Amino acid sequence: MAAIHAPKTGEAWDAMAIHPDDTVAVALRDLAGEAQVRIGGSIHKVLLREPIPLGHKLALRSHGIGEAVLKYGQSIGTATAAIPAGAHVHVHNMASRRARKMD
């Protein structure tokens, strides 16, 4: 994960991971530059590669092609392109496994 800072008590956060194993976090507001991400009981600073709209996902670490993207501690699909930490993760660079299975 990019640029982790030591957690500071009382520090606000503007993105959150839901499960400790998650490889993505969700933006709680429109983000650019960097994000203060809450992961469990601590806050981590993540440098963003591009703007992340509210409700969308940012990568907490890099994903290789075919690697699972984890949210809720579970796979929500696989990377269809290399996704570096701090990148926007959405339909342009990840795809459902369930949908592929049914093809």
Place this chain on the structure above:
Amino acid sequence: MGKVQEVMQGDTASFLGFPRAHGRAGVRNGLLVLGINGLIAPAAHRIAAALPGSTCVATPYGRGQLGPDKAMHTAQLVGLGCHPNIGATLIVGVDRPSADGLGAAITARSGKPLAIITLDDVHEDALLLTERGIRLGGRLTRDLSEERRSMVPVSDLFIGIECGHSDATSGIISNPLVGAIADSLVDLGGTAVIGETLEWLGAEHVLAERAADAIVGAAVVAAVTRREQEVAALGVDLLYNNPGHENVRGGLSSIEEKSLGAIAKAGERPIRSVLDFAEPPSAPGLHVMDGPGFSPESLTGFAAAGAQIMLFTTGPGNSFCSRLAPTIKISGHPGTVRVLTEQIDFDASPLFRGEKAADAVAAELFDLMLAVASGTATWGEIFGEGDECFARFGGSF
């Protein structure tokens, strides 16, 4: 032990309810006017309107139903007639035999005071039916007024957990929040249920892995597969329909992600059983109900199973509530809680804004749930937003 249990120590892990002869305590104690046939629904509504404090549930159906559809319709009527939040039931029917049959089933399960009035008794005179119904219901109501609330352990609570009008906040804020409430309640010996089978699509393996045993796990997967195939037979491809364009715009990238957000409201405890629609759980703990995804029908399934309280998460707002079970509306969207000040009962937006820790907000919501169980009114109760919506599983003949 989680944060909520630490907060809810000793005597505070209880609520003031109405103990029942059989089954769970009530969190309300009104008369139910139960219209069991669409023909007399207007009369049932007139009777209830004349008896302040009573609740009317009147089916629009009741004739020409066959097979599984008829059985499920009867299960809903019996379940609603037995609901813990009802102190007594007045059945309003057309013919004596069917009303007596339903009354016997309700009495056998609940042991509650019950009266029956039918068109058979009044020479088909719907106005005389109304007058006699008011008198019968009035007597039941007077008896109910003598009952008082007393301390009931929180383990007696059975909650239905619903989401409707989801948005980007639902899966990350309010659904995990109510999931934490479900976990706490289950840890304290209580019972919770989620439904809406097709909302598990793409996450059914997660629910199946959490099943108490392999049979329950297989039942979870089978329920999703059956409905998926039924939809496919109608020419609809759920996987490319869902998440929809609005969901994608809001940040959801796959059906797995959408469904994982939906099942987050089930918390993390083992799943004890897959209930049929309207089927009461036979043991405490977390259950899932195989039922429709339309909120009003889903809530009626939970109510017919005996859930006393509903926790209902919504992103932009959804006004529908169960008529029998006080429905606590929860939103994590800051704009929604600001605008719908007489609709959203619990403001989870401090979580969205990153102002409060999840444990602290969960403890507040657990407190509100116990307060509502003890008599605090929800906005839906105050403004009469409640209704019940009978689910059909086939057409009438």
